[in-house]
Amino acid sequence: GDVASNDTLLPWIGSGFRSLGAASIAANVADAALPFDTRRNGMLLGSGAVGLVLEAAGASTIQRFPSGTPSVSLVASQLSNSAFHGASLDKEHMAQELNRFLQAVESEHGIPRAALAAEGVYYSHETCTQASPTTSCSFTELYMLRSAFGDAGLDTLVLANTKAFTGHAMGVSFEEVIAVEGLKRGLLPPVVNFASHDEHLSPRPLRLSQGGAYPHVKYALRFAAGFGSQIAFTLYMRK
Template identity: 30%
Template sequence: MHRVVVTGVGVISALGKNTAGFWESLVAGTSAIREIKSVDVSQIRFKNAAEIRNYVPEEHLEPKDIPFMDRFAQFAVISAREAIADAGVEWTPDLRENTAVITGSCLGGRGTEETGYWELFHNNKNRVHPLTIPLSMSNAGASHICMQFGIEGPAYTISTACASSAHAIGQAFWMVRSGAAPMAIAGGSEAPFFLGGLKAWEALRVISKDTCRPFSAERSGMVLGEGAAMLVLEPLETALARGARPLVEIVGFGMSADAGHITQPVATGPSRAMNLALRDARLAPEQIGYINAHGTATEANDRIETAAIRSTFGKHAEKLAVSSTKSMHGHALGAAGALEAVASIRSLERGILPPTANFLTADPACDLDIIPNQARKASVEACLSNSFAFGGLNAVLAFKAIP
């Protein structure tokens, strides 16, 4: 069994088109939630989301590749490219042949599908774009990463709603730890801004009409976001041998199913996932100093997550710092866990914990130290990153600082 470290990260999000911009905005407590511009929202009750503004594909990708890639797949490649450069990977034939690429996406390229359906059902066309299937398939992100870098190892995509990329990173971690892959690129990507998708979220009545206020008494629902984040994982000994700088150690992964309701969470499933992550990491609860919460700002999620954290950590919950970065980058669905993993990694690395932005008034049902509105300097030994999905599917990642 190998010790596994993260040697590179890459991000494109509403907070910034690279990791530096993303982290700078998180530390500043800047919210990227603004009025939606990419879609006509006159027919939709909510108007705000965390969009990547002024995104020009040609600034990031070769013009010949763009027609073959939906927006979500473009984000996957852009973030993977930054992560690989950050890790200083030098490709050899053997490494290309065996590296794993595991991505998560909730929706894949459904925006492309909607464009085709619009032509069929609204404009009465009798055919759709010939590349509709390869553009819309959820594994397109993983496939294009492989093609961009000539990676021929195991590659696949996980779709477990809002836990997708956390599951992807956890599976990649286990593969590298066991020796099944000498390196892995793992994370997730999402591009959920298209009319049909927004109307579907509207119908669920879980979207806030103003902004995202996790754990606040005034919270009124989640706010959608988009983007991607990717991590490069490799054995500690390999990273040190090639002169790479490990950012953090990934030490545990836990997952569970509520086996309850398709949309209503319960505390037992998330608590079990956190306990399993701690057990997998061989960490005592007291070694955890920070949790990057799932923190969607829905009434039920924040209350239930608070109960799950208290159930898992007991008295130590009083000493835990907890924050939800969704208050700034929005809920990026299948990419959320990866974005929050990067936030967790940077927190351990830099000794700064990002805040829960937009916070107004404490809710007695969410009685944790949720780092309201301003980042906090803190040296933390280890942290958890929580991802809980519709369908009652839970994934928790454990990271440990490298002295």
């Protein structure tokens, strides 16, 4: 992905996001990195690189970790395009695609969505963009989740966000590595700087991660979005 926050690209990419009304100009991080909060005022740009090595089950005879160490498997992934808009998200298509993904997970792997809601964490795409009632990133994601899990599922599903720590990188999903390491260690990152519940997202308080130990979390569901209506889902499971 682009190193959007370097000296060369930031004036161009930063100005582009600002012209869209998507970039925060708050003077400090605590006033800018506000996932799911009513005070959302725009995202922070970030950059970096991550990688995961995938290995087929049984492909190696080498004991890589001490016996009994938790391992994590990639259960399923799905990539699609809404053909909707260059920068905005189509909540209806997102909901349709998440339901399709969860149906495939249940039919192919025997994992019902009720188990994901009860024993799972959702790593959001939430970019902290403006807190508009019906078009913000967090609103479209909550609409999608409610369509798939219902209000009861949202009461138990833990919501996590890491862009408040890393910024929004272009073409880099830090959340994938964080999801895998979190499952291995039984830990989740906190949703930082949260102070004010947004009733446009949910009439009831969301179950936002407080950080620290979450030993009951066995699954990590990740949603990512990209320019040009790209949307992707991955599901990880601790063994």
